[in-house]
Amino acid sequence: MSRSRAEKYRSRRRVDSEVGRFWVLGLLFSLLVLAVEFFIEIPSNAPWLQDMEMALFSASFTLLAFYLLGLTFIFSRQEETGKVSHQVIIYVWLGAILFHLFLLISNISNQHVYKAGIILFLGPLFLTIYHFITYLSALREAQRESQLAAAVSNERVAYQLILEATKVHSEIKRLGEFYPEVEQMLKANDFYGKMERYILEMQQHLHAERFERKEMEMLEGHYYYLENLLTLVKQHPGIVESRLFTHREEQGK
Template sequence: MELMSRVERHKVSQSKLPTVLISLGTSVLFLAMIYFMLVYVQIPDSLAFRQTLQISLFFSSILFLGLYLLAFIFVSTKKFNQTEEKVARVNLYIVILWVLSLLYHFILWLAHDTVIIPYYYYGGLALTWGVLLLTLVHFFAYFSFVRRDIRAQAKANDLGNRRHAYEMLKRIFYMYQIIHELMNKDAEVKHMMKWNHFDEKLEQMFLEVEPYIHTLSFNREDLEHILGIKAWMDNLLMIIEQHPLHHDLYKKINM
């Protein structure tokens, strides 16, 4: 129990590590943006410029909010293999911040005659840049989630193909053994196999599937090849079954 709890704690800590790093990186980048704005960005005292700035930021907030909602409403309709689909949904906090941003700029635009302190405008820029940064981080997290989901789907498909291939290989080896036993016990079956060159074909088929024993990854061509060999051996057993002594052969094999 103690060992399991340690493993679980390790998994939880490993899963939280990327989130902590992203949050830390976002905070550092936001502080760097604030420093850059305060040191290098100068807002002129022109009333017309400040009005234009606020109305531009107002419509920019509306535009980014609309694009954000449209993007993640569309994304939320998709199905994912992973259970953690929260990152693929609209973040309510980001929506609220965009609404606050557009309201802030709209109110500041209306009150341009009374607001003369430039820090109000710097605060509006910081708010908009911060929400934009959070929006970009959400998109980045979503694309990372999609990449992990694609990898998980590929891994699941690979495991499914491997399981299906091994089941067919097991069936092929079993039928190969049955056919050889029949050839050793029944001279007529052996004669029929040699007369139609089925014995040579059988060995050729076996040599073709033998390398797949140590294969860990199977693509569609591999599965189709193995399936073709399995179908050929099934047909061969059905031919042998037509002999009066082996009329129930196929039924016994499938039991």
């Protein structure tokens, strides 16, 4: 079955949003790489190089742990995890951790190697940020579509309840006109006024734009009241006796 035009539009808009987000983060990452490479000078024999690498190693390990915890939470909820392959991000983080560990145990005095360590930290960091932004965007879109589907379903059920209640009301009115004692019974027990008020309240919701849970419960309650009232009317002695008489006449023929 072909998708509707609205679904195609939402899918195209979602793809455009993801592509735009990817290019923005990619451009920002490229600018940071260029800034680190050409505008930051790292002294080869600076005493804080090992401390910097230790900080990058610890940060990479911690962020990888948080990323795995986030994936565990996502998978436990069985939600969409975004368009980025999480295995790739995990491997990149592991590569960055191994690179920082290599710099910690070695004694390399080349500033470009340490710049590469900074870039290897920023790379998986940006991928992680992009992944979770994509996931949150997909989750928000799924919630929006779910709410829209629920609203459409509520609207369909509400209109069906109003239609059925109108039919029940018409049947009660018809029986009341055909059997005057039924109408007298309804008015004597204050059923008639309540019935008219309920059907009026239900029909007023034909102009409603949205049906919340409160409105749905009200419509269902009014409909069940009218349905029970119709059952009570059909059990009226006058109607029962009339049906028995009609049945006997048909058997006599």
